[in-house]
Amino acid sequence: MAPTLLSGNEAIARGAWEAGVRFGVGYPGTPSTEILIALAKLPGVRCEWAPNEKVALESAIGASMAGHRSLVTMKHVGLNVAADPLMTLAYTGVSGGLVVLVADDPGMHSSQNEQDSRHWGPFGKVPVLEPSDSGEALAMVRDAFGLSERLDMPILVRSTTRLSHGKSLVEVGERAEVRGSPFRKSPSKWVMVPGNARGRRVDLEKRLERARAESGSCSYTVEEMRDPALGIVCSGVVYQYVREALPDASTLRIGMSFPLPEERVRVFAAKVDRLIVVEELDPYLRSSLAAMGLTVDPMAAPHVGELSTGKVAAAFGVAPLETREPMHDLPARPPMLCAGCPHRGVFVALRAMGAVVQGDIGCYALAAAPPLSAMDSCVDMGASIGMAHGMSLANAVDGEVRPPVVAVIGDSTFAHSGMTGLLNSVYNNGDETIVILDNRTTAMTGHQDNPFTGRTLMGDPAPDIDIEGVARALGVTSVVTVNPNLLKPTAKALAEAVASPGVSVVIAKAPCALLDKEQHDPFAVDEETCNACGECVRLGCPAISRDPAGKAVIDTAQCVGCRQCVQVCRYGAIIRVGRACDIGSGL
């Protein structure tokens, strides 16, 4: 069969499927999202989006207990949320093979930090595998389930952006139908009360010893002897950079980076004159080798951001390539809220109020940038509500009058970890306003469903869970829903919410502009009437620009007819027009 071109994420899904996985669960997060989307299209697997990574891992543990092979996927920061079950999972071990797929984002293409997930190996006492391309991702994930069962341990497979979103050729295989033994009572294994946990802690050491043996014979750890003058130890996609930058160097590519195949590392070290670890992010392997007592020369490549062939070459003194002169003074092109994005209406109102806006993770983080400049923080999933609570209550201690504090959080993020924050605000007599930006999807990661969209990952209808009802159930008495595309009612609702004592929730509900199926005619600017005040331009809509005279111009090809600009124009200069020749921008 001809090899197939698969992304790392598709290959991971395929590998899990070939291993007979029965249950796939996760929370969307770049660069891991497409794994479950691909897996859900393959037969015989139950796949679902959990509201967060902790619930996802717990669901996978439950499936594993009953003997089903299970895959759980998340991005690096998601594993922080799932850390609680993970840290005890090595104690209980598994029944059906359980693979935790975590995708790191070196260089932070789409993340708030670039933490190195390999540390979870020694920290959680969980074996870690690191594939270096799609083919290896498929094979490693496929084999990881059996490894998990042999070791009675979960297996962490660590991907990175360049693996997950890179494509390469793979050989696909058939599915193995594997059915583990059904659940049997075993309190000493599954009930981690102290008396049992102490026993499992001792047993874990024995399992780690077996894991070390498995690592020693792992076929994904590959020694390639070339010139013995330089020996490079590396793992994951970094291997590819090393091979290209230093074609003559000998390499030891580590397939299982926890536990390390110590004997094989020593054998390799003895064969080469100079031993250097090349790795992305933290000096994880280097520290491990140094702890083994090996002499490891320092790596000159940076520990911040992504590596590349060029960066590795430069670190070893290879002369840089001849390049063309870069062009300077080009306008930056940051990402921005789409034309017709319903979030915009909320931020326009918050900007006008001068509110301190505690933000969250989602497309709306783009509202922090000019010209909206209407979001003041972005830390982690669900942070906005707790941060607004802490700020408003601490502010109130001295009784000074300060700007209102408002939290903004998306529908999926609210489901992920906003609900407990809201419960806390009510319980502790908070005095803040929480805006739930309900655009009926998980937009930033590519429009995944969530508990509030009424549809599952498998495409099945789900119960219509009403956010307003959830907020009331959590004890909020002041709850209103507005259409954020209607600017005045939105501003009024926000002003009332801020003025009312206690916790208020405003739900700004309108579908993501990219999903809104309704076709609205676009608008144009009447040049005669426009007086170049720039108010519409301050919306930061990609469809609105200014001509040399400062007058507004609307790109009718981009305009989706949301009417927000019409409402801010005091001169009535923005008028509806028919759609001209539809020159789109690609497929």
Place this chain on the structure above:
Amino acid sequence: MSVTSVMLVGVGGQGTILASDVLAKVAAASGLDVKLSEVHGMSQRGGSVDTVVRFGEKVYSPTIDPGMADHLVSFELIEAARWLHWLKPDGRLVVNNRLIASLPMLTGDCGIPTGLEAALAYEGAVFLDAEELACEAGSPRSANIVLMGALSVGLPFPADVWRQVIAKRVPAKTVDGNLAAFERGRKACADGECDA
């Protein structure tokens, strides 16, 4: 055979990802090793985007560094200038002659750059109006495939392989339009209208 690196750059939403997938499949169908790298997520919201396709007998890295691209296809003028130094000094530069304003330009915080076309022409760019050609092909949203047609002239793959891959890859209803778009882009360059 050495490795050939093609870089596709543009603005999020322009269809660079589909175009890169077509190119990678063409190379794979020609029996070559292929790797591709793209970035999803935040940058897709109207930000600057880049994808890289590399093919040859054996490809290691899925990404490249400045000075490594044999071909740079830019879907937009400013992005062509931004990524220019990623192109080898003797590489081929194909540019869609279209300027998309970025947010700082829309708000007036940053002027519209002038002289881009002249500067890119000096760098050996071949220009085409992909949107116009796509419209002519009766498929306004297939500018990305027009650009693949223009790229194809500089690559060693038979046109038939391209056609087969495009027909399989694009939505069924759009196959004819995309194939016509591919021919427009190819012809624009083959006729010397845009080729340097």
